[in-house]
Amino acid sequence: MSLCSVLLLSSCRSSDATSPSPASETQTNLTSPHSKQTPPKVMTPDWGIAATLIAMGYPPVAMGDKPFYREWVGKPLIPATTYDVGTRYQPNPEMFSQLDLDVVIDNSFYKHLQPMYGDLPIHSIELTSSSKIATWEDFIEPTLALGRAIDQPQAAQTYLDESKNQIIQAGQTFHKRYPHVKKLAVVQFADTNNLRMFSYNSLFQPALDAMGLELIAFDDGNQWGFMPIMLGDLAQLDEDTCLVVVEPIGDLLKVELEASLVWQRLGYSFDANPNAANKNRCLTLLPATWNNSGVASMNVLADRLMNATLVGNTDL
Template sequence: MGGKPQTANIDNRLRHPLSANAELIAQLPVDMVIDNYFYEHARNLYGDVPAESVMFAAKGETATWADYTEPTRELGVLIDNPKMAEDYIVQSQKDIQLASQQFKERYPKAKKFAVVQFADANNMRMYVANSLFQPALEQMDRELVVLGKGNNWGFVPIRMGDLAQLDDETCLLIIDPLSPITRAEIDDSLIWQRLGYGNTRCVGELPPVWIYGGMSSLVSLANNLSDVSLKGGEVL
């Protein structure tokens, strides 16, 4: 969401506080820094610039649409433009609904999804109910299927064999990046071959999404899903 010209977040180059350049921060034309609690320990780098924390994350065991709209409204108050925040929420919901419609036209049978990201060929993160995938899929009238309760970051570690617990109607979404080496090892895995993803079971790949990007991440995820290429199972 945009804001006043003088108001800005720390830019992408400064997201890792250990590598932050204090001189560069001092030169940025800002009158406020909006961070989250992960970066509060780096506030001494901001000098006299005031800082506020806004966090986009689940407040309970299941992430809700309100967990993303309420912090957006907080941002609107902080930049003295509540209407901009409300307009952004309305437009974001419209964008997600449009993406949902486009997806349903392409894959009307695909209604249940499990979302994973591979660490290596046998270990992965499964994103669960307290991640942004829950409200995004819910807004798209689709179901997130999970295997367990998530940690504070919205995922549960699983192994490839655990995917056998998913039913045949659940489509597996793999979040990139996936290195060529890991991809080759997955393809060569006997477990993967027996699971049948890409043949008897549905699978697709999605571009990376910033887990803590707020409403913009929900919209990006919905748009990515509207463009995804699914294969296998009975989705076609």
Template sequence: MSVGHRISRRAIVAAALALSCGRAAATVPKRPATLDWAILETLLALGHPPVAATELIQFREIAVEPPVPASVADLGLRGLPNLETLLFARPDIIFNSNFYAGLESRLKAIAPVESFSLYKPGVAPWEPMVAMTRAIAARLGDAGAGEALIAGTEGEFARLRARLGVVDRPVLPINLGDARHFRAFGFDSMIGEAISRLGLANAWSVDTSYSATAPVGIEVLAQHPQAWIVVIGPTPPDVERVLERSAFWRALPAVAAGRVLWLGPVNPFGALPSARRFAGLLTQALDEARDKARG
């Protein structure tokens, strides 16, 4: 076999490898879509906004951040998305969650589907959130963005934990459904994980179902006289005003002692961005309350 022939074969092999790499690169999706808010906020934080997602008006009001570009098509309700709008958005991959598994067969008719399960009763969601972040970033060909998001979130928690120092009371995280009922968040919730990673104790130790227990009568708050009551928004209109007139509410030990923290809205079923947002809001509220007590 001549040298020229050997060189020719090497060239052919190199060309084949280059073609193979080109095809692999071409399979990296560039137009993701999702029905799930935890995935939506992760895509936004990674710098890969989806072409379509659900309930964007509510997302902007409840999750708040990261901001959603105007280019993202609104598919309507998470449980009943407009599949025609999704089709017109031309996604090349749809990231789904176990919350919307019933729609998976219909979604697959539009684009390939990859699913994640963050929230399961009795399972702490931090590692699933980290794993999902890595998986989505890698699937989009941007593993570095995933590692940066994870490292940035862990670094922010370390900074907030140092800022808080020792907090000698547990916190009781709740979301008010109305003036008489709330849902509470245990260790298997994003809220519970954030509390633990801030070095705080969660006063709610009762088993939860899909990360929250609801509805719980407001009288149960009397069982936690030493805790900070942390009210996580959104709060229904007029609830705070009704509670201010309630003799029972005012008589609760935590309320009477001024240990109620009213936080802005947070997506309780979010991923790393929501965990970071909640941690920041809670740290700021505790700092301000302690400063007020000292002053």
């Protein structure tokens, strides 16, 4: 399943039935410890922008695909006060028209929606890297631009500074727990035979770099930072590379993988016994970590790796 399929996944599903109705509930203004100024009321169709705003302390008033954010992004958690306007790629115009908004923040993927916004100011911000090898510096200006878009430039700078320190500290903790693990390959399963491997232009690269770890990939990534691979391609990984599998991955898929002769020959197992005499290859399963949320995703990735349980051989 391609990332485009994921992005359009919920276009045929209903919006969050538990979200409050904009017409029947008064929206309270959000304030931040960084400024006494009331921030503008923001709507964004994009998960990455929503995640970064939440992490900075200024959640959007409304966003798209709120229920599926929980499955594919997870953290930071969405406040209950944030309205769900339907699918990201095609929000509900009637619901949108009832919102009291000051600004829309999107990116180029949602350009087709801009006529729906009428006279509202629009800021398009890309929380991705255009470099062949992504660096921390690639994400500084987009994050600062997001801060300027909500009239909170200092909050954005503070968030960047604190995030970099947290990611470095997470790396230090990881190395204390697993001193021999230096190289990680990060993948996500579409099915038992098709995966996406995150590459050097993804945000996993600068996050792992700040943690003092090395990202391993087979080739350059596409515009979303990954390359499609087959299950058997994992045989190209060196024995000293630990495989990081990013959820969601269903229980049935795990069972099918454990029964797969290819998976068995590769030497991986989700149920590996860390005390077994003949250990399987190093593997860990991480909760959903979105690849398009900029620094917010880097923070989540670092925190989850810091607390991850690696199974198999960690004496690489």
